[in-house]
Structure formats: C-alpha cells, structure tokens
Amino acid sequence: MWTLSLYGWTTMMMNDQTLTIDSATEMDAADPLRGFRERFHFPQVAGGELIYFTGNSLGLMPKTARGYVEQELKDWETLGVDAHMHAKNPWLSYHELLNERMATIVGAMPNETIMMNSLTVNLHFLLVSFYRPTTERYKIVIEKSAFPSDQYAVESHLRFHAQNSALIELTPRTGESTLRTEDIIEIIEREGDSIALVMLGGVNYLTGQAFDMAAITKAGHRAGAVVGFDLAHAAGNIELKMHDWGVDFAPWCSYKYLNGGPGAVGGAFIHERHSNNFDLPRFAGWWGHNKERRFLMEPDFQPIPGAEGWQTSNPAVLPMAAMRASLEIFEEAGMPALIEKSRKLTGYLQSLIDEIADERINIITPRDPNQRGCQLSIRVSDRGLHERIIARSVFADWREPDVIRVAPAPLYNSFADVYRFAEILRDCLI
Numbered sequence: 091m092w093t094l095s096l097y098g099w100t101t102m103m104m105n106d107q108t109l110t111i112d113s114a115t116e117m118d119a120a121d122p123l124r125g126f127r128e129r130f131h132f133p134q135v136a137g138g139e140l141i142y143f144t145g146n147s148l149g150l151m152p153k154t155a156r157g158y159v160e161q162e163l164k165d166w167e168t169l170g171v172d173a174h175m176h177a178k179n180p181w182l183s184y185h186e187l188l189n190e191r192m193a194t195i196v197g198a199m200p201n202e203t204i205m206m207n208s209l210t211v212n213l214h215f216l217l218v219s220f221y222r223p224t225t226e227r228y229k230i231v232i233e234k235s236a237f238p239s240d241q242y243a244v245e246s247h248l249r250f251h252a253q254n255s256a257l258i259e260l261t262p263r264t265g266e267s268t269l270r271t272e273d274i275i276e277i278i279e280r281e282g283d284s285i286a287l288v289m290l291g292g293v294n295y296l297t298g299q300a301f302d303m304a305a306i307t308k309a310g311h312r313a314g315a316v317v318g319f320d321l322a323h324a325a326g327n328i329e330l331k332m333h334d335w336g337v338d339f340a341p342w343c344s345y346k347y348l349n350g351g352p353g354a355v356g357g358a359f360i361h362e363r364h365s366n367n368f369d370l371p372r373f374a375g376w377w378g379h380n381k382e383r384r385f386l387m388e389p390d391f392q393p394i395p396g397a398e399g400w401q402t403s404n405p406a407v408l409p410m411a412a413m414r415a416s417l418e419i420f421e422e423a424g425m426p427a428l429i430e431k432s433r434k435l436t437g438y439l440q441s442l443i444d445e446i447a448d449e450r451i452n453i454i455t456p457r458d459p460n461q462r463g464c465q466l467s468i469r470v471s472d473r474g475l476h477e478r479i480i481a482r483s484v485f486a487d488w489r490e491p492d493v494i495r496v497a498p499a500p501l502y503n504s505f506a507d508v509y510r511f512a513e514i515l516r517d518c519l520i
C-alpha cells in the first residue's frame with residue numbers, strides 16, 4: 091500500500107511568499123471528502139511516492155471494483171446461461187443498475203441516459219439520429235482542436251452524406267488559447283440557417299476549457315440547429331444539467347473522471363423530447379426493442395421509449411460491474427461536494443504554479459473556475475520539463491505540441507499532492 095509521508099516535508103520558500111506544507115495538511119484535514127482517497131488503488135512505483143494527476147485520462151481503480159467483477163464471474167461460473175435471469179444482479183437488465191446514478195452525474199432524467207458501447211461508437215449512433223443535413227441546412231460547427239476521434243467521426247458522417255465544405259471550425263483569437271463564448275455565439279448567429287449541428291466538447295481535452303453549454307445550446311436552438319456535446323472530459327468533472335439546458339444529445343466515456351476502468355462502457359444522453367420520438371432515424375438492434383416482447387423474436391422493431399431504445403446489443407456485464415463500483419462511490423460523495431473540492435484543489439494548484447512560473451511555463455486553461463474543471467493545461471517551452479517531472483513519479487501527460495496536462499481529481503487527490511507537485515515542478519524548472 092502506498093502511503094504519503096506528509097511529515098517528512100519541510101517548510102519551503104517560494105519566491106517571496108511562504109507556502110508551506112502545513113497549509114496543505116490543514117486543508118486536507120478539513121476536507122470532508124478526504125476518506126475517499128483510501129477507496130482507490132494507486133499504482134505502485136519504485137520509492138513508493140507518486141502523484142497521480144492523470145485521472146482525466148484513466149481514473150484510478152476503486153477497491154470495490156474487483157469484488158463486483160468477481161461476482162459476475164462467479165455467477166457465470168456457477169449459473170451459466172441462467173445468470174441472465176438468476177444472477178445476484180440479473181444480466182438481462184444489468185445496465186438498469188447504472189442509468190439512474192449516471193443520469194444524476196450528467197443532470198439528466200434516468201430515461202434520457204443509457205450506458206452502452208463506447209464513446210466514439212455512441213457518437214456515431216447519435217450522429218445517425220441527429221445529423222440530418224438538407225440542401226439548405228448542412229453545416230457542422232466543431233472546435234478546430236477537437237479530440238481527433240470526434241473530428242474523424244464527424245468528417246466521416248459528412249462523407250457519408252456526401253457533404254463537402256460543411257465544417258465550421260472554431261479557433262481562438264490570435265494570441266489566445268481558448269474560445270470566447272461570445273465568438274462561438276456570433277458564428278452560430280452569422281451562419282444561422284446553414285447550420286445543421288453544433289457539436290463541441292463539454293470540456294476541451296487539450297486546454298481544459300469548459301464551455302458555457304447553456305448559452306451555446308440556446309444560441310444553437312435559436313438558429314434552428316441541433317446541439318450536442320461530447321462529455322468525455324466533463325462527466326464526473328463539472329456540473330452538468332443536460333436536461334435543463336435543453337441539450338439535444340451527448341455521448342461520453344467512463345474511464346476518465348468516472349473511474350470505470352480501461353475501455354469502460356460509454357454513455358449517451360438523448361433529451362426526452364427526442365428519445366420518445368420514434369420517427370427519428372436510428373440504427374436498431376434487438377436490445378433497443380420492447381423489453382416485454384424481445385424474446386418473442388418478432389420481425390417488427392418497436393423501440394423502447396427513452397434512451398434505452400438506442401441500445402443495439404445486450405449489456406457488457408463485466409465492464410459494467412466495474413462501472414457500478416465507481417458510480418456508487420460518486421453517489422456517496424455527491425457531485426456538489428466533489429465540485430466544491432475540485433475548485434479549491436485546482437485553485438490551489440493554480441496559485442502555487444503562479445508562484446513559481448516564469449516565461450517558460452504558461453497556464454492556458456481559463457482562470458475563471460466556471461470555465462474549467464479540475465484540469466490545468468500548462469504550455470511549456472521545453473519538453474524536457476515533462477520528462478523531468480515524470481522521472482520524479484508524477485503522473486502527468488504530454489499532449490502535442492507543447493502541453494503538460496495535470497488533473498487533481500477531487501475523489502482521490504489531496505492538497506498535499508498539489509503542494510508536492512508544485513515543489514517538484516519548481517525543482518525541475520531549474
């Protein structure tokens with residue numbers, strides 16, 4: 091087991107201001123969520139001390155995940171096919187154990203949320219239903235620096251519909267790193283009638299910028315467009331109100347902040363004004379068919395009302411078991427408390443980095459806590475800095491061409507982690 095030896099650290103001076111480990115220790119002692127750290131496995135490294143700031147890439151494993159997966163293995167072992175009906179958690183309806191908890195995290199109604207497939211697959215399914223170009227209205231608004239998978243998926247739908255030059259790519263103003271809401275809205279208003287779809291990340295994976303999804307959705311709808319957000323970096327990270335904001339659809343993955351494990355089952359939100367619209371085109375499969383009649387093996391597809399009607403295949407029970415362990419922890423901690431801690435933790439990280447920063451490093455994530463989650467992206471002039479910090483057992487990743495991403499996750503990171511990271515960063519700048 092990895093333990094953190096807080097008391098070995100000495101008070102240190104950073105520039106002119108005294109920043110001490112004592113203040114971090116005090117904040118940890120006052121943190122109502124501090125006990126959750128013990129509920130996760132930390133990777134093992136030589137020397138024992140590490141700082142895990144890559145929960146935005148692969149969240150840590152809840153200690154309960156193993157038992158949950160083993161339960162399903164056990165039921166498979168002892169019941170075989172009968173586990174569909176008679177497992178402790180019957181497999182036929184296994185996904186139903188996840189929907190409600192997941193819906194709470196993204197601010198949706200349970201029947202607007204479904205856990206299925208994986209993120210890019212869900213994005214494709216949702217684009218089938220929600221990108222329906224006409225001769226007048228065919229353009230898609232996306233970020234120029236969207237995650238490549240989203241870019242590939244969107245472009246493949248353009249080709250599928252034989253649409254050329256239909257992408258409107260949003261870029262920051264010259265000299266800026268993130269997008270301004272007013273600029274996004276202006277483009278939506280300017281292109282108005284020609285826009286079929288606005289499809290952005292809820293939080294940009296590279297810059298950590300959280301978009302004003304309520305304002306963008308409103309602007310998109312005023313223009314007559316459909317609005318969707320990829321919540322890969324937003325789910326389990328920032329406050330989301332998919333239903334109230336009126337977002338049309340959203341896919342996400344669950345292995346980042348949601349700690350669902352490698353290749354975890356993804357999620358999809360479909361607003362109820364669409365999810366009960368059976369005229370909307372969709373790619374169908376037997377798991378989206380009327381539950382009462384599914385096994386009558388009838389020829390006519392009758393979609394289940396709500397997001398469940400977008401399922402095609404039977405649930406991936408083993409990964410869903412790990413997911414369930416994590417969602418229970420989220421439910422216990424509660425998103426409001428997590429967000430409150432996240433803001434303090436990230437604010438603390440920003441203030442410590444500011445103390446040591448010089449012209450070689452620059453935080454590009456917005457400084458406004460309403461425009462970010464727990465990730466800070468640091469643009470650096472020297473790739474060697476990243477190599478030096480990871481050599482000190484810091485888990486922080488590098489994104490081309492010049493960004494180090496650090497994400498203190500409120501479920502398992504501490505103020506002491508942040509403090510120690512700043513200490514290492516300072517040492518490595520020399």
Ligand SMILES: *Cc1c(COP(=O)(O)O)cnc(C)c1O
Nearest residue numbers: 208209210237239295320322343
């Ligand atoms: C992580 C991430 C993905 C990864 O897609 P998978 O289908 O889960 O492999 C896609 N899009 C965004 C925005 C991401 O952050």
